[in-house]
Amino acid sequence: MGGMGTIHPQNDFDIYTDNHMLTLALLRACIAAGVKGFFYASSACVYPEHLQQSTYNSDSDSDVSLKEEDAFACPQANAPPQPQGLYGLEKLNTELLLAQFKSPLDIRIARFHNVYGPGGTYMGGREKAPAALLRKAAALTLLSPSDRSVHPDLMHMELWGDGSQRRSFLYIDDAVDGILRLLRSDYTCPLNIGSDTSISIHDLCTRALECANIDPSAVEIKTIVDRPVGVGCRNSDNTLVKATLHWAPTVSIEEGMRRTYTWIHSEIRQQLEALPEGAAPRVSFVQQLQSSEVIDLSSNTVSFAILLPITSRSKSAEPSHCLENLEKFAKSLIRTTRDDLVLGEPFNGGTTRFEIRIYLAVDHDDDYLLLNRPEDLLRRLGLTNVKTQICNHPKGHVCALWRDCARSAWTDECDYFVLLGDDVEMLDNGWMRRVHDEFLSLAHGRQVPVGVGCIAFTDTSFPGMPTFPVVHRRHMDTFNGEVVPDIFINQDGDPFLFQLYRRWSCSKMIDCRVSNAIGGSVEARYEKSHAKGWTFETLDNAVARLAETLYIASPPTITLDIVVPCYRVDPTLLTRILELDAPPTLSVMFVIIVDDPNSPNIIHLERLFNHRVDVRIRVNKSNLGASASRNRGMLEESAADWVHFLDDDIVPDPNLLFEVEKVIRAHPTAAGFVGNCQFPVACTMFQAAAHLAGVTYFWDIATKMDTDLPWGVTANLIFRRKNDGVEFDLRYPKTGGGEDIDFCMLKREASIKSGGGQLEPAPKVIVTHPWWSEGKRSYWRFYMWSIGDGALVKRFPEATYGDWAPNTPEAAVVIISIFLACFLQNLTLRNLLDTVMGLGIALLALLVANVIHDLYRYLVRHPERMRELKLDSKFRGGPWLWAALVEGTFIRIFSECGRLRGVVTRKEWDAFGRRFDWFAGRWGKGPRNEERRNNVERVALWLVVWGRVRxxxxxxxxxxxxxxxxxxxxxxxxxxxxxxxxxxxxxxxxxx
Structure with missing residues (x-):
């Protein structure tokens, strides 16, 4: 669409050229394809201006009504037609052109008179008068009484011209009806499709205020006489269309305005709801709606600023080598932008043209380059728009050079800022047009202002990493000319920009390639210096600043990084994770931390996924363990708001990420979420025994507790990334055990202290964990886990309790100590044999007591607990169940032995006889009392069994x-x- 904000004399030439070329191309394609019918949307602008300059005469009750034959009415004899501007002339010429093709095509031509209605453009410079006035009236309804008292000047309506100009307006439903009747007719000449009832713009303004239930007398009408106003009066003469099509408009201007207002008001309300609360954003939004824009199509030149730090310093190469790199870059730049610079791009009724401006940054003490060699080289190659910055920064501060170049380009009002290096080579043609299109696409698809976003090239030397980003002038305006914060030295500036706009799903890597000869993932010419902690406060501040300018309280997109510590490096297993689908409002990146640098599968994994911008594969220099790998993924590689830890061998539910988004939006202040980690049905004795021993109880704790979980296993765990100093404690064993509990409890504590929430269950965030070692029998894993989690007693004394009755390993230690003391009183061989035999009987009695007690617990006291376990039917009763219960006793005792060994190894003697409450008090004293009762009963049962044997x-x-x-x-x-x-x-x- 194009109202007076677009169709005015300044845009005449661009409108005529582009419209006529598009119509010719379309007509040629239709004829070539054998199309039978051709409908052409013409305009009332084909009528001569001299017939439309007069205004309504109230005395004679006359109005200007335009008949179809008036298009060729001339002010004097032998004069050519004089339509309204070149837009009208192009429409008239196309009508004449189509008349030449009546033989191959069945032509229909409709001359529309100001069509309006719901769904039409209502802001931006292309809207018709009804939509513009309804928008302004709707804006006034957004003002609260306090807004009106503080800003009384806001109660006004802006009109272009004095308001006396008259038009007729046709509602969209009537227009569609007229088109259908015309298509079904056999009439091939131009025909008016418009209303024959005109109204002044001033009266139209009154109708708009009435639609908004606003008293027109309470609103000041501000006329702007220097804006385009068009002709004085225009109305459709519908005599011919009534006779030919038996058609006439049925929707009055009052009814059509009412319907259109309802739609525009709802659209504006949706935009208002996205704004932060408070008067300032609302008032600013109203001011934006109250003013109409004038579009200048002739100024559609888009300038790309190439920010290019350059140095002649190198560890091995001669100074002249930098000019060789620069020449290679310049030639690649010319080769890949030639078409964009020459042809431009049709856009908005005109042609978008591109230009390149190069901003060189040279160190103040780089004597070789201070002789202006780089600029001379570029000019000889035909790149004349070059500016050189002499910069005084420490060696290797590339980001500071970028900032200087960007600031200069911002002052020169460039549109796009491309962060590059002098050793880069551009590989693909048309990248300027592609970048521009992507920004426009982001604005349309994400409903953000044009310019919000970050577009990155595909770096062939560092696949998947957004190393060379492009940002828009809006970014520079938002941050006062600073392209990246000064915390960045020579690393992390480009991922910072990418992560910043990721919060609005406005970061994208395009398939236009660049090649980086030095740097990237390999050694650079300077010492790489990373900005410590930029993913926290620095990024958070930038996101908040950007949100303020967009009037959005919080970014609409949740950012989530899935961190997977990986020792197996099995591409088949990882593919199931990396191919998960995500909702559009959840931005997901996958961070794979390979903990086996010698794995032969690394190359295969990188070949499969390294090209993806959402997959980051990092390899530890040595085997550091799962905790260290998770720390690296969370603190060094991730920049998201949330981190989701997964094991590398799990099978995720297909809807995993959709459920993750739901639970985060349901609990936005939570410290984290414990997912539901299921096991396959236990089909073997060992698998059933593992369940019965209780070592898998907390894997699906999300299904057993409603809120405030104490902890969860890291196979499926989600946490908010915050700079709270909490990470996985490396004092726990590398193989695992206790580190997950430690991490969860500290994270929860830090969250609550900062005003956040607790750890919430996520029962629908489901993964399936396979049985370890393909289900083969091994107690060693549980033993090693317990060595680590035994340290929790000293680590969290507030979550521990005393138990005067020893558990099985502690009882065994006591028994052994007593027998040893007795033996030491009589050091004879006979006494040694007797002591060994007696000790064996006592320990055997202890084992039998534990077996009997576990059978009693599951079969008599709590049979309902077995029903909750995923056991094969053969383990639901009978000898198989009994056998599994017996093995479960061995697994439990083995775990308790590992816990005791950890206490002894760490010399935590005061932890002897103390227990860690796995529920951390969430279920009161119940779990503690049950554990105490179990140990008392086992000791008592042992005394009975041993006493009987004795x-x-x-x-x-x-x-x-x-x-x-x-x-x-x-x-x-x-x-x-x-x-x-x-x-x-x-x-x-x-x-x-």
């Missing part, structure tokens, strides 16, 4: 002693002196 043993010994009273045995194994009469009597009693 009693039987003493009985047997006593009978043996009585049968051999004269045998020279100073002391029986049972502890009785067989030569003592009193003891002999006692033996007899026992025997009986």
């Amino acid at each position: 009693f039987d043993t003493i009985t047997v010994r006593a009978q043996r002693c009585l049968r051999s009273p004269t045998q020279p045995n100073p002391r029986c194994w049972c502890g009785l002196d067989e030569h003592d009469e009193r003891q002999s009597a006692t033996m007899a009693d026992i025997s009986q």
Whole structure:
């Protein structure tokens, strides 16, 4: 569409040229394709201006009504037609052109008179008068009473001209009806499709205010006489169309305005809801809506500023080598921009033309380049728009050179800023047009102002990394001419820009390639210096600043980085994660930290995924362990708001990321979320025993607790990235054990201290974890886990409790100590044998007591707990269940042994007899009391079992002693002196 903000004399030549070329191309294509019918949308602007200069005469009750034959009415004899401007002339010429093709084409021509209605343009300079006035009226309804009292000048309506100019306006439904009737008719000449009832612009303004329920007398009408106003009066004569098509408009101007207002008001309300709360953003938005724009199509030149730091210093090459690199770059720049510079791009009814401006940055002490050699070289190659900056910064501060160049280009009002290096070679033609199109596409698709975004080239030397970004002038305006903050020295500036606009899903890497000879992922000519912590405060401040200028309280896109520590390096397993679909409002990046630098699969993995901008593969220099790998992914490689930790062997649910977005939006202040980590159905004895031993209980804790979870396993764990100093503690074993609990509890504590939320369950964020080692029997993993998680007793004393009854390994230590002390009192071989036998019986009794107790717990006290486990049907009862329960006892004891070993290894003697509450008090004292009860019952059961075994043993010994009273045995194994009469009597009693 094009209202008076676009169709005015300054744009005449561009409008005529572009419209006529487009129509000719379309007509040629239709004829070549054998199209039978051709409908042409002409305009009332074909009518001569001299017929439309008069205004409404109230005395004669006359108005200017234009008949179809008036298009060729001339002010004097032999004069050519004089339509309204070159826009009208192009429409009239095309009508004449189409008349020459009536034989191959069935022509229909409609001359439209100001079509309006819902769905039409209502701002930006291309809107018709009804939409413009309705928008301004709707804007006034956004003002609160306090806004009106503080800003009384806002209660006005802007009119172009004095408001006396008259027009007729046709509602969209009537226009569609007229088109359909025309297409079904056999009429081939031009025909008016318009309303024959005109109205002044001033009266139209009154109608708009009435639609908004605003008293027109309360609003000041501000006329702007220096804006385009068009002809004085225009109305459609519908005599011919009524006779030919039996058509007439049915929607009055009042009804059409009411319907259109409803739609425009709803559109504006949606924009208002996206603004931050408060009067300032609302008032600024109203001011924007109250003014109409004038578009100048002739000024569509888009300038690209090439920001190019250059140095002759090199560790190995001669100074002249830098000019060789510069020449190679310049030739590639000419080769890849030639078409864009010559042809431009049709856009908005005109042609967008491109230009290049090169901004060189040279160090103040680079004597070789200070002789103006770089600029001379570029000018000889035909690149004349060059400016050289002499910069005084420490060596290697490339980002400072970028800032100087960008500031100069910003002062020169460049449109795009391309951050490059002198050793870069451009590889693909048409990149300027492509970058420009991508920014326009982002504005349209993401509903953001034009210029919001960051476009990166594909760096063939560092695939997947946005090393050479392009930003728009809007970025420079937002940050007062600073392209990147001064925290950046020579690294991280480009990913900073990419991550900044990622918050609005406005970061994109295009397939236009560049090649970086030096730097990137390999060694550079300077010492690389990373900006520490830029992904936190620096990035957060920039996001907040950008949100303020966009009047958006928070970015609409959630950024999530999935961090996967990977030792197996199995591309098949990782593909299941890397090919997850994500909703459009969730920006996802995958960070794979390879912890086996010698894996032969690394090359294959990089070949598959390194080209993707959303996949970052990093390889540790040595095997550091899962915790160190997660720390690297979270702190060094991620810049998102949220981090999702996954194991490298899990199978994610296809809707995983959709559920992640839902749970984050439902709990935006949460510290993190514990996902649901399922195991396949336990089909083997060992798998069932692992469930029954309780070592898998917390893997699906998200399905068992409603809120405020104590911790979750890192196989499926989501946390908010904050600069709170919390990371995975490397004091825990590399193989895992306790580090996840430690991390979760500290993260939750830090979140609550800063006013955030707690750890929430995410039961629908589902992954399936395979059984370790393909389900083969191994207790070692559980043992090693327990060595680590035993350290939690000292680490979090507030979550521990005392237990006077020892657990199985502690009881075994006590038993061994007692027998050892007894043996030390009588160091004889016989006593040694007796001690070993007695100790064996005692420990065996302890094991039997644990087995019996576990059978009792699951079969008698809590049979319902087995129903919650994913067990094969054969483990639901009978001997298979009993056998699995027995093995589960061994797994539990093995885990407790590892915990005790950790306590001894760390010399945490005061942790002996203390337990860590795995629920951290969330379920009150219930879990603690149950654990205490279990240990008491096991000890009591052991005393019963051991006492019975001991009693039987003493009985047997006593009978043996009585049968051999004269045998020279100073002391029986049972502890009785067989030569003592009193003891002999006692033996007899026992025997009986």
